[in-house]
Amino acid sequence: MYDLAIIGAGINGASVAYEFTKAGKKVIIFDMEGIASGGSGAAGAFIAPKFSKEGELKELLNDAFIYSMEFYEKNFPHLLKKTTLFHSAKDKKSSQILAKYKKQTQLKLKVASSEFLDSLTPYAKEYEHICIDAGIVDARAMCSEMCKYAKFIKQKVESLVYKDDHWLIDEKYRAKNVLLATGAYESVIDEPYIKLNGVWGHRIDIKTSSSNEYSIHQVVSISCSFDGEMAIGATHDVGYHPQKSKTPYNLEEGRVELLKKASKSIDLKDIEVLRDFTGLRSGSLDYMPIVGSLVISKETLLSKNIRYEIESSNTKNYRYYPSLYMINGNGGYGFVLAPYIAKILQEHILDAKEIGKNLRADRFFTRWAKKSF
């Protein structure tokens, strides 16, 4: 019997596997394609905050950025490249937002070197910019190392049955708790209030004779040079979905788009595309991640006091799946958010700590149910 079965070995599932195995728990993790085969394997895995206007997502990403940088540095220093990040606004509006951000932030700001600034295009210097210490992680190796002490099974999980105080997975594996960490893929448990947007992305690794001292984020993200290579990412393609689109994704067009966007910030010479990475990001309807227990919508709607409970957003009479949790909806910030929200989930499951309302999965049930009455 496992303490926890995790479905999905992307950065979310892997981060929870890491927290639980570190706490001495027995963990089994399933992935239909292999570790980091979904969005996580495609990520450039830049660790950066969100330089946006005020709001709960900005606050969360700021906290998660500080937490995750320390977490990666402490636990996986060999998989973290610490880099200086030069983030430049794209237009007048984002320039104003960035100027305000710089005034309010507690992050330590750096000054870009004149050699670096000389290497940029005029467009990269036209608007407000910010320079901070940030990082890039090795996405695939990170997920693999985090899963090291869990039992990994390459298999598509099709069935989950709860019986006699435990879950039976695909009629074979038994676990006390189950975690759905399936990203933008079809969910094993279908609940109408959980809606995830899969946004397709493409990034590339290139070889170039140009060199780059810092990571640059402007129209796209460009890594600093490592042994003559740079990573460039990523596209945001809402029109393509690997499970729904009829025509295959056009890699050549994606490469052209990425190189065109990168060349707005830096002049790249003698380019050879070495590798392509593609995958789906998974975003929630309010852009905040989803962490915690799932409400059984049918049973809850039948409950006597439910109208009052929903109107007052009181979750007292909600019916939840027993010992079943979800972690998802990290959008384009999976590697920034995952260690932070995995810790929150671990403390919730093992120490009964409350999860904030703005992260909990049941917020979507409340919104959906209000519309249903």
Ligand SMILES: Cc1cc2nc3c(=O)[nH]c(=O)nc-3n(C[C@H](O)[C@H](O)[C@H](O)COP(=O)(O)OP(=O)(O)OC[C@H]3O[C@@H](n4cnc5c(N)ncnc54)[C@H](O)[C@@H]3O)c2cc1C
């Ligand atoms: C091109 C690109 C670039 C990105 N760049 C960055 C970046 O620079 N920084 C950053 O922080 N984030 C970045 N992201 C976002 C980040 O990759 C995602 O937020 C993150 O990967 C989400 O992780 P996840 O574990 O939720 O999902 P995924 O990594 O998609 O993992 C879900 C896994 O579940 C498995 N699965 C699904 N259903 C089943 C089933 N029934 N049985 C078994 N297995 C199943 C899938 O095979 C998959 O491996 C990028 C994303 C893309 C696509």
